[in-house]
Amino acid sequence: MAGTRWLLIETFGGGEPTVIGLGSAPRKFISLAQLFRHRETLATIRGAIAATAGTLAPVEMISDDGRRRTVTVPRLITPERMHAVLVWSGPVEEQVPPRDPVGAWYFNLSTSKSTRSDELLDLYGVPPEQRAREHAIAGVFTRVITNSDESDALAKVVRSAPGTEHQAVWTVRRDDGALRAAHFSCRMLEERSATGESEVLLRGVTHDIGDATDISAAPPPVILEHRVLDAAAADGEFRAIVDLRTLRLLRWMGPAMPEIAWQALAGEPEPAIHPDDITAAKTMSRDLAHTRTAGRLRLRTLDGGWKPVHARAVLMALDQYTTAALVTVREVDG
Template sequence: MGGTRWLLIETFGGGEPTVIGLGSAPRKFVPLAQMFRHRETLATLRAAIEATQAALRPLEILSGDGRRRTVTQPLLIDDERMHAVLVWSGPVEEEVPPRDPVGAWYFNLATGQSTRSNDLLDLYGVAPENRARDHAIAGVFTRVITNSDESDALAKVVRSAPGTEHQAVWTVRRDDGALRAAHFSCRMLEEQSAAGKSEVLMRGVTHDIGDAFDISGAPPPVILEHRVLDAAAEEGEFRAIVDLRTLRLLRWMGPPMPEIAWQSLAGEPVPAIHPEDLPAAKTMSRDLAHARTSALLRLRTLDNGWKPVHARAVLMALDQYTTAALVTVREADPRTP
């Protein structure tokens, strides 16, 4: 421990803290004792993590002989919860090095909502007037360019099994247009809500590891599968991946349908299928096991009205055990019964 690199250590819960970054190099949930064999170093590191988690603020801790210092920077998702901590240790006379941007976030898989920390909004380059911390999980995919493991990540969201972990290097498009390689690390945890209800949350951090064009693992701006899907879409058609169980939007494939409420931003209507059309939507979902399905549905709009759309769906495999619906929607002709 020490030198010019910061350690990024996750403290999501559900297990002992592990290393997920060394400088700008991602690490795969490495146990502290596996990376640091020296007993005194390990004890110093664990004490720094515990002290930071208790204080929930940056700390500078001097060694007993006053010759070394350990500096910490917590990654908070709110005033009471730390998702990770950055740790640097070195001689007191050594200048603390700059650190990579890192931000915390979580998905509430019971509600389909995503919450972002201010650090993550900094990483994204979001202007102060646009800082919505809460939005639909599907909104995450409007900013990130995923890799070939996207189906695996979506399958984990659909299954929502506590203890599940995921890591990936995806490309983030900042609000200033810069493309950054970002290492995502997360773990699913079963927790009690304030109302005492059991919920599964995916808690994670995003670590900016450099310019996307300099990182070989970062996906290119448009991967082939997305180009093929976009080319196959007819004029006026919009495609989305939908959770078969909850009928909740997982992500748009290509641009979202205009006027539809889907982002769950503050001040916007809650995304919904018209209550009278829910039976038809559930029938579509159920019958997909046997054939392609279609129906006329009404979707809630941004002005709190309802837009009639023709929806047709095909079954898609996210992994060997998990399926979703690829749904194509287009505005319904009002003359069509």
């Protein structure tokens, strides 16, 4: 089977499972029938996926003639939900090869929260004492060194259209400092919350495909746009990309402003603009359609208080159809 390499098959939902990895080589949502023309092989793979989905646990199967072994490893986001399955099938006498790290995750685009699996935290080398499975979506980008399609990815997050799919290779830094090429695949789905409310979730997996210095698809550690923005920032100023519709932080461009609550970690205050300043913030957002805007806002701090900041914003295009605000903030007195 494909040189007896591990297959990575997504099971996000919204359609039939598709192949997104063959060994360490990314694949673009390839249907099983397209990859496996032999009916018996196709039936074996589909049976392995179904068995794993039924148990949500690893499965090992031997063919009726005793000659072939099929092994699966599920990648769960919760004990009840599988995002992907790794499948290997080969002669019973063949040793099962090593498999790449793969971790599941999802973004709740209705709440701007991200949830990560333990396997994803393993992939990033996060020490046990520093693990947080849930945080703000903006926190995802603190680990990203560069990615070549950042604007496209952010535009899709802003639009939040169910059925949208996305794949890319990003260069990420593990907690031990290693730079890795991370291939991620995801799909947006409209689902019902426990309370029956409609939510849009971006469900995905991240696949570590190797050392970033060895993978040609991995973006270089620094790209021109980031150099320009870093050089243009004055002392005491911090830049962020903000969703114009929700006023939520999408990502910091450079360091985050100190003392501001923005990560939504356990035990921290929820990120927020002061309720009395929401109207002013919405006015700034609307005015960006015509001109640059500026104003004074108060942002929630880690100690539960409010920090007055001066904010100036300009409109930025994420793609041909989607815009966001590039906001520069600095502390003010009083």
